[in-house]
Amino acid sequence: MDFQKLCHFDSFKQAWSHYGYHGENFKEVIKREFTRIKGTTYLDHAATTLYPESLVRDYFQDLSRNVYGNPHSHNPSSRLTHDTVERVRYRVLQHFNTTPEEYSVIFTAGCTSALKLVAESFPWRPQTESKAGSHFCYLTDSHTSVVGMRGLTSGLGVVALPVSPWEVENKAKDGAQGEDVICQTPHLFCYPAQSNFSGRKYPLSHVNGIQARHLYPACDHQGRWFVLLDAASHVSCSPLNLQECPADFIPISFYKMFGFPTGLGALLVRNDAAGMLKKTYFGGGTAASYLSGEDYYVQAANISDRFEDGTVSFLDIIAVNHGFDALYRITGGMHNIQQHTFGLARYTYMLLSSLCHGNGLPAAQIYSEGQFESPITQGAILNFNLKDCYGQIIGYSQVDRMASLYNIHVRTGCFCNTGACQSFLGITNQQMRRNLQAGHVCGDGIDLVDGQPTGSVRVSFGYMSTFEDCQKFLNFVAECFVEKPVTVDQVRIEKLKTATAAYQDVNEYLPIKIPNGEICKVDEKESPTEASLRGFGHGDSNSHEEAYTLTNIYIYPIKSCGAYEVNDWPVGPLGLLYDRSWMVVNGNGVCLSQKREPRLCLIHPQVHLPSNKLLLQASGIDTISVPLENNTQMHTSYRVCQSKVCGDRVETVDCGDEAASWLSNFLGQPCRLIRQSPDFTRDMKKRPSGGSKTTATSTSLSLVNEAQYLMINRASVELIQKLISSRQDDSEGEQLLDTQNIISRFRANLVIAGVEPFEEDNWPHLIIGNIPFVFAGQCGRCQMIGVDQKTGTKTKELLMSLAAYRNGKVTFGVYLTHQLPEGSTNASVLSTGSLIQPEPHSSFLK
Template sequence: MDKESIQFNQLCTFENFCAIWSHYGYMNDFVDVIEQEFSRIKGITYLDHAGATLYPESLVREYYQDISRNVYGNPHSHNPSSRLTHDTVERVRYRILQHFNTTPDEYTVIFTSGSTAALKLVAESFPWRPPTAAEPASQFCYLTDNHTSVVGMRGVTSALGIVPLPVFFEEIEARAKCAAQTEGSSSQTPHLFCYPAQSNFSGRKYPLRYVKAIQAKQLYPACDSRGRWFVLLDAASFASCSPLDLQEYPADFVPISFYKIFGFPTGLGALLVRNDTAALLRKAYFGGGTAAAYLAGENYYVPTANLSDRFEDGTISFLDIIAVNHGFDALHTFTGGMDKIQLHTFGLACYTYMFLSSLCHGNGQPIAQIYSDSEFENPSKQGPILNFNLMDSHGQMIGYSQVDKLASLFNIHVRTGCFCNTGACQHFLGITNEEVKNNLQAGHVCGDNIDLVDGRATGSVRVSFGYMSTFQDCQNFLKFVVDCFVEKPVKVDRVKLDQVKLNTLSKWSSLCGLTLSVNKTPEQMENRDHSSSDSADLVVKENEGKSITKEAKSHRKDPTLTNIYIYPVKSCAAFEVTNWPVGPLGLLHDRGWMVVNGNGVCLNQKREPRLCLIHPQICLPSNTLLLQASGMDALCVSLENVDEPPKSHRVCQSKVCGDRVTTVDCGEEAASWLSDFLEQPCRLIRQSHDFIRNMKKGLEKGVMSSSLSLVNEAQYLMINRASVDLLQRNIIHRQEPTDDHCLFDTQQLVSRFRANLVISGRKPFEEDDWSHFIIGNIHFQVIGRCGRCQMIGVDQVTGTKTKEPLLSLSAYRKGKVTFGVYLVHQSLEDSNATLSVGSSIMAEMS
């Protein structure tokens, strides 16, 4: 680590944090409580609390003891166990209302499967009115910075002829005017305005005073319309770390999700409905428990008088609701209330914002573009969410997928993409409607890892804090950014520090006794010297910058095949061979088996690195698969495909890379062997011989459809030793003298990339430009580059995880982190086709 990074790490200390923010933690033993209650995240920096916060272990323990010692029956019955359920659920309803400072006289709690279901309920039961000669149509208005589930309500309203009205925040007050024709109007046409108390994208907190102002028609769009206005306040994100007082801000509808507040239970939310509004709601469907009376043979139905009973179709998830009781107990025991949570989490977010927004590369370029409408100066205006993209020293955007992959190396859990909030994503990233449509045509859909299209970001990175987050989480994240993305020496923008109204740089320096390079003014930043802008780039380039003469080029040999590896069991160790037959799915028996956990989910080295310590071998003469591992007797599995597998070898469904595949269980002996070695319930399964899985990659480019084994995307993966050599030199160049260079010799790197075919190419990464080539008498087609993730950080000899080679590969490739190419073989003319080490390769450029 260079001197500047050491200074930065000394600057980013807990003492300095406490000097600017005193509201940290809730009790003197805060750190001990966190270690005790959240021991499962030791070594993990969890920064996705806006997605789902974490539950304390005592919550689950107390909940388990509760349901273990009590008998809870269906609340629709009247026996003692049912009455216990009913009374407990009613107690939880009361605690929820108490939490939001209201009472059953003012609000009703309707339990749902989550906040999305609560929003759907409002959309389907709100009394939308189509236009008539005497009355205007209802309006469905929503802030553009709303979650997808709010915007999706227009699917219901549009079907009823209600035209949705999206509103930008800037319009609400700027266009506020009370039109004369609305004054004194007796129209009762119902309109609905929806806005989030807190943006799940940027963490911006929208004014809660808008609730009464919209209801009173003092703000746009309500002031322009005749009729009665109702307000839906989406509190799912806000309520996780902030107090909401419904006495002061009496929204008509308030959807919430409990896993965002407590972490457990999931799949449970609620809609809080103001009782004054409840009489307007209409409901077509009725299920068990919602009817006071109905007839099966006649269209006769009378709903129950109780609002929650009327809208909770069927039996509620009463055991999950009982867990909410223990969630409130844990929350108050550990924190003392939402006011303290708000201050604690805001302090962490503010401190992270201060450093991230002021960090610069050695040439003065800022490292981050932060998407925020505030300077994090006030917890009433900003929640504990920080949204950003990172940039390199040339000002080019670094794709969020690359950041996510590198964060995983450091056990840092973040969220990437658009976070189900396209409106905010478009606003902050400057993405036009046409670009959204063009990105879809380019293959980008919500939730994928296509982070850049034509060099422009399609999404961003979000870190968010929860009540159990610690300063160490902040520090780990900031160190990660400095170590992986900042071109040294680290610089700090003093102007930015002043803008966020924290401490001046001189105070920071005096606290630490250190100095940092500083850009003092914007003018100085504009006039900075760009001559050293490439100083921290990878200096080891192809051929190390030496020119190659035509004579030298003419003496280069054709590429040859140097190694053949098959991986009989997916994610287990490689089996190296010198000659091997090619089958219809690729190398014979390559990825024919895989290991699944007790729930039938495929295990890979990202989930279970010790898989690489299992060494499979294929013995063709005896037609067996042999599994070996240290401390274990060898296990022999037959290669025979049996049309009718024995009962112990059941047929099952599994998923590989999103594809559903039909597999056959290999029996109890194999399951026991794997379970003993991996110390968790496991089973060995193989692909059913009569199941055909077609390749999807490359089809849009006219690649011939091919059948696959249990591989992820293609029949073969090929890498080039010249590319490996270059990467190995770059790793050594990036390492400090104290690091162990021998860990990254060429052969060790070759094993990290788990290729089937290894070639000795003329130059690094020439394979990226190949379209077709021939090895022996087998024709191959290149269908794309292999995107790399943190799995290449698993040492294939020991099973330990390292940050290299992904760090150096990411720095070199800049953009999509790829290494190696995917291949398919074209039609096999010889049914006995074989690949042999030493074969020459004839390549065709694309």
């Protein structure tokens, strides 16, 4: 039986019998509660899960029917709020199988705020020459917010001790209980119930082991040991019973459990440990009594009141009540969720870890401690990197871009867990520092440094995840990243079958090689690499004997809208005059791009210089115009607003209600047209390369992403076109792309001809006509090149072929900045047909 049949629900049911929830048909529940995700494969539940529609509907009905006042007052509406908040506290404790007599619930702004509260309130004792001080110990597989607690403790003279999982499990001793009577130095050990990186579940028995000083590091240090159990990742899909693991402090975030509300978490504090916490700042509601003219303060007796500074976010807390209602109504409880989500994760692990290229090499490197044997030891998280047919890691940014084309939502990077990332990927501390020097920081797209990964890909499941999510993801990997013919490691499947008694025999479902074209719709022949495809464009055009020429000029007056082709066009201080001077924002003021709204490409702006008008044109709707320049009247009529472009703050001017109505009508959502304020200057982040002293001056930008100009080469386009043709066959649903279609997808300002493919990548300088330009970097491509600029439809092949040719770099085209003579008052004009002169360093701008 082949891979496609293995990716079938019957096969899944053979491997795991727990799917969906008892009672109502699971598909019907998803259709009713999560209609907004139709067509989307959401696999980032470890970052935030999705809220059911009934949760927000019931919540807003609640708010519309009741008057909720400030709980610090005593009027009827305030008492209603107070009583409802107290009801939610009880439900939180009930959910974790404990009582108000054992634990208190302190509402916070999230898990991170809860951790910060513990760090600031714990009674740390500094180390002195005569006395041993407190230890702040944390598992190396901890979230950044846990490790960050040492930023506070280090200034207090407290020893910070990172502990590896191996040390906790292999350095255990019999605790010396008698010494605790003498030494009461407080220590804190922090560890995650579940790793947010790999999904590994650490034994909850560690809580008692540390408290009793049987486990390392508690067994090596006298004193009283408290345990902080970071439960944020664990409680999203798994039950937590505080009767079995009475941790002293348990931080959680509710959006990871319910999807809504965000910005609300809680710290569960064991009442026996609460008296140890010390409070210095006191906000409204935390004081039983105080004097304003004298240093006199008595803290509130109630633990929750004592640590909730000011008025709690009571409307969000009320939403938690509806979160519990929806969760139990849909699933029946956390045990059911754990069984459902683990089954999906293990099934995905089983297939992905066994998936092989046609040459037998594995297609994925999985980062896990075990083999998904049990939901007791493994959560619904799968972390991995994909590998090509030569065994090289494929950068996670490339995987992320391709996944976006398939509308598959994953998470990439190190997931705010540097310790686990280093451990699994084998990144040393020295390499981490070198990566930083190479420009890599957390959250960026630099996925490979010197061929080594800086992060990975994570898929994670939630209670509303379906088998179809697994199926779409696995088919996506096979189609885009596995060299044909696809095979599966049968020996590994056999081992996984016997890894746990929970899995039934699946002999009849063992896969064989996939027949040609069943999954990837690509010929069985080896996909061409960069080396094997150079004959497509190199050495066969005699291009060096031809003149380098500028064949096309495009401006894009409105960012992400259609191109306006011109033959002659003025060059201004920001680039081509009026290029990306306007942009469309949604009802929240967020810039719209074709990634979010592909139909933007169907809007064709046109700059009409003689009339000083920008024309807005689209099929089926009347053309309107807005002024090209902001005059004094515009400043008084239209409001100035702040927006963001590629992380940069830009000052913009709204272009009025007529343009807003036109755009909203065409795009089917509230929109406005704004333009960059003429009084605002936005400087380029990168300094142009080239070594000339003139490059030290700042380069001003319009609303472009990176640089003033983007240039592509027709020879490079033709090479990619041939590569697409070689990868497609008659079964491919997508039409072959012609040269002009590909050019339009790359959305360049300047198109050149008469050069070798990708030769432009190596030009530090060039002159077009009489205007000198400086190379400012290669253009990294995203899923937006999958949008057909004539129809707004999305296709995958262009990005796939580009990634195959460029060895995963996914770059195409080069950024340029112009070098206008200082003090020049003469307007420069670019014209099609102009000669291009590539220049070496030594002869440029003599």
